Amino acid sequence: MAELTFMGELDLFLFGHGRHNRIFDHLGSRVGTMDGSFGTRFALWAPHAKSVAVFGDMNFWDPSTAYYLNPEGDSGIWQGFMVGVGPGQRYKYRIETQWGGVVERVDPYARQSAEPPSSGSVIPYDSNYDFQDDGWMSTRPTYLGDKAISIYELHLGSIARDPSDPSRHLTFRELADFLLPHIIETGFTHVELMPINEHPFYGSWGYQTTSLYAPTTRFGTQDELREFIDRFHQAGIGVIADWVPAHFPRDEFALANFDGYSLYEKDDPKMASHGDWGTLVFDYSKPQVRNFLLGSALYLIEEFHLDGLRVDAVASMLYLDYSRNDYTPNIFGGNEDLDAIEFLKYFNEMVHQIGATTIAEESTAFAKVSKPTYDGGLGFGFKWNMGWMHDTLAYLRRDPMYRSYHHGEITFGLHYAFSENFVLPLSHDEVVHGKGSLYSKFAGDQETKVATIRALYGWMWAHPGKKMLFMGDEFGQISEWAHDQSLDWHLLDNPVHKGIATLVSDLNRIYKSHPELYQGDSNPASFSWIRANDADKNLFITARFSLSGTLICVANFSGWRYDSIAIGLPEAGEYEVILNTDATKYQGRGVENPRKIVSRPNECDGFSDSTSISVGANSVVWLYLKK
Incomplete structure (x- = not known):
C-alpha cells in the first residue's frame, strides 16, 4: 500500500x-x-x-x-x-x-x-497486471524514420461485434482473440486505436473525451486493456492510440467553466469555442492546462505501454484563425497560437524521452512539423500526408479515360514528399459522413473497382512515406463505415475480397523485407522518377534505392493493358518481378511477365539500359534488382 x-x-x-x-x-x-x-x-x-x-x-x-x-x-x-x-x-x-x-x-x-x-x-484500484512484454519494450527503437511502419487504424467499438448480439461490443480480450491472428496474417507492424479515453457520446468515436486520464470502460477493465496491448507486443506488433489535446466537449459535468469560470478553455470568448465541432478549445497559455495535457500523454504511455500517440486536429491548435473569421491575433499580430506551438514542442520532447513516438494529423503547410525542436521543428515523429491522400483519391475517383487531364495530382506530391517524415493515411475520415468506402469511390464495375484498389495499394506501398489503412480497407469493405455496427467480415469468404487481403499481406511482407521501401522515406536521394510525364498512358514509373537493391514500380492507372512496353532502368542487371497486382492470386486478370527480366543496353527514359514488360489495366508491377 x-x-x-x-x-x-x-x-x-x-x-x-x-x-x-x-x-x-x-x-x-x-x-x-x-x-x-x-x-x-x-x-x-x-x-x-x-x-x-x-x-x-x-x-x-x-x-x-x-x-x-x-x-x-x-x-x-x-x-x-x-x-x-x-x-x-x-x-x-x-x-x-x-x-x-x-x-x-x-x-x-x-x-x-x-x-x-x-x-x-x-477511485481507481491499483493495477495487478504484470506485463510480459519486456522483450518488446527493451528493444523498441526510439527513432522510427528508417523503419518499416505499416499501421492498421481501428475503432474498438465497431471492428467486430458479438455475432449472436450485434448490439454488444466485444471485450478487450475478445478483441485481442479476434484481431491478433488477422493483424499477424496481414502483416501490419502497428495498430492504431481511435481514442481510448472515456467519452460520453459514443458517436464522437472518442474524439470528444471528458476524461483524458481514464480509458473507456466500454470494453473491459484497465488491466484488460493492459493485457490487450501486452498481447500485441508479445506478437511483435506496436500499439498507437489517438489522443485529443485540441478541444473538449461542453458537458456540464466535465471541464467547461470548471470552477465557475473559464479554466481549461480560453478566457477570450471569441477564441474559446471551436465552430466546426461545437466544442471548447484548451487554453495553452495557462501552464497548469499545459501540464494537465502533458500529464495525460505521459501517463497513458507509461501505464499502458503505448508505443505512440497520434495527435488529432493539430492544425486547429496551431492557428488562431482556424475556422474563424474573427480572431484575436498573437502578440506579433500573427495567426499562430504561440502557446500551443510551445506546448507541442515540449510535449514531443517529453514523449520521445520515454521511448514513444508521436504522429501529427496536420493538414496545412506549417513548416517542420516532424523535424526536431533543436532544428526549429515541432518535434513530431511523423506527420500525416493529407495532400497525398486527397490528390491520389481525387485522381483515382475519376474514370480512367479522364485521368490523363489530372496527371499532376499524382506527380505533385513527390515535390514535397521528403519535406517531412510522412505517413500516407487512408484513415477513417475518408470512409464516413457520406464519403463512402474506398470500394464505392471508384468508377466502373466490381472488377474495375477492385483492380483500382489493388493498384492504389501497389502504388502507395512503393511511394515514400509510412503506410496506414483503416480497418476494412484491407479487404475492400463495400459499405461506408458505421460506428454502431461490425465490419462486413463475411466478405473475406468472397475470393475477390480475399484477393485484396492477400495482396495487402504480400505488400507488407515485401515492404518489411526490402529497405528500399522504407529506409529513405525522408531522403530524396532514395527516390527517382523514371517516367513522370506519360499522361496519355496514365503511366507512372519510379525507382527506390537502398544499399542492398533497387526497386522499380510501374503503375498503370489506365483502363487498358500495355504489352511489351519499354521502360528505362537506372542499373543494368537481372530484375525479378516481385509484385503484380493483376496476378490471378489476387483475382486479377493475370497479365503476367517472366519472373526474371534481364535489362538490355537500349536507351529509354533517359537511361542507357531498359527492358520491356506487360502491365494490366489499373495495375502495378514491381521489379527488384538485388545488389
Whole structure:
C-alpha cells in the first residue's frame, strides 16, 4: 500500500510552470495510507473556487455531508485525505464559486470514470497486471524514420461485434482473440486505436473525451486493456492510440467553466469555442492546462505501454484563425497560437524521452512539423500526408479515360514528399459522413473497382512515406463505415475480397523485407522518377534505392493493358518481378511477365539500359534488382 503525501513546494512550483512530468501522481484520487490510516487522498486544481468538497458513494451522494478539501495557499490546489474511503467508489467535486453558485464536476485527473451514461469519477484500484512484454519494450527503437511502419487504424467499438448480439461490443480480450491472428496474417507492424479515453457520446468515436486520464470502460477493465496491448507486443506488433489535446466537449459535468469560470478553455470568448465541432478549445497559455495535457500523454504511455500517440486536429491548435473569421491575433499580430506551438514542442520532447513516438494529423503547410525542436521543428515523429491522400483519391475517383487531364495530382506530391517524415493515411475520415468506402469511390464495375484498389495499394506501398489503412480497407469493405455496427467480415469468404487481403499481406511482407521501401522515406536521394510525364498512358514509373537493391514500380492507372512496353532502368542487371497486382492470386486478370527480366543496353527514359514488360489495366508491377 502506497504511503501518500500532499503536494509539496517543489510540486506546486513545477505545476505552476507547466513542467511537472508526473503530475498524475499528485492530482486526482489516490488510495493509500497517511499517518498510518488507510484512505484516499484527493487533490484538485480549482483556482477560482471559494470551497471544494468531495461527495459520492462514500456519503450516499449527500451534499450536506460532503468532505471539504483544504486550499494550498494561492496555488489553486485543494487537497484532503478521507480516512476509510477505498477504491471502486464513485465521486464528484462540489465546487462553490466566487460568485456564490455551486457546480458539480468530475475529476479531470480521474484514472477511472463511470461507464456512460453515468458521469461520476471512480477511485481507481491499483493495477495487478504484470506485463510480459519486456522483450518488446527493451528493444523498441526510439527513432522510427528508417523503419518499416505499416499501421492498421481501428475503432474498438465497431471492428467486430458479438455475432449472436450485434448490439454488444466485444471485450478487450475478445478483441485481442479476434484481431491478433488477422493483424499477424496481414502483416501490419502497428495498430492504431481511435481514442481510448472515456467519452460520453459514443458517436464522437472518442474524439470528444471528458476524461483524458481514464480509458473507456466500454470494453473491459484497465488491466484488460493492459493485457490487450501486452498481447500485441508479445506478437511483435506496436500499439498507437489517438489522443485529443485540441478541444473538449461542453458537458456540464466535465471541464467547461470548471470552477465557475473559464479554466481549461480560453478566457477570450471569441477564441474559446471551436465552430466546426461545437466544442471548447484548451487554453495553452495557462501552464497548469499545459501540464494537465502533458500529464495525460505521459501517463497513458507509461501505464499502458503505448508505443505512440497520434495527435488529432493539430492544425486547429496551431492557428488562431482556424475556422474563424474573427480572431484575436498573437502578440506579433500573427495567426499562430504561440502557446500551443510551445506546448507541442515540449510535449514531443517529453514523449520521445520515454521511448514513444508521436504522429501529427496536420493538414496545412506549417513548416517542420516532424523535424526536431533543436532544428526549429515541432518535434513530431511523423506527420500525416493529407495532400497525398486527397490528390491520389481525387485522381483515382475519376474514370480512367479522364485521368490523363489530372496527371499532376499524382506527380505533385513527390515535390514535397521528403519535406517531412510522412505517413500516407487512408484513415477513417475518408470512409464516413457520406464519403463512402474506398470500394464505392471508384468508377466502373466490381472488377474495375477492385483492380483500382489493388493498384492504389501497389502504388502507395512503393511511394515514400509510412503506410496506414483503416480497418476494412484491407479487404475492400463495400459499405461506408458505421460506428454502431461490425465490419462486413463475411466478405473475406468472397475470393475477390480475399484477393485484396492477400495482396495487402504480400505488400507488407515485401515492404518489411526490402529497405528500399522504407529506409529513405525522408531522403530524396532514395527516390527517382523514371517516367513522370506519360499522361496519355496514365503511366507512372519510379525507382527506390537502398544499399542492398533497387526497386522499380510501374503503375498503370489506365483502363487498358500495355504489352511489351519499354521502360528505362537506372542499373543494368537481372530484375525479378516481385509484385503484380493483376496476378490471378489476387483475382486479377493475370497479365503476367517472366519472373526474371534481364535489362538490355537500349536507351529509354533517359537511361542507357531498359527492358520491356506487360502491365494490366489499373495495375502495378514491381521489379527488384538485388545488389
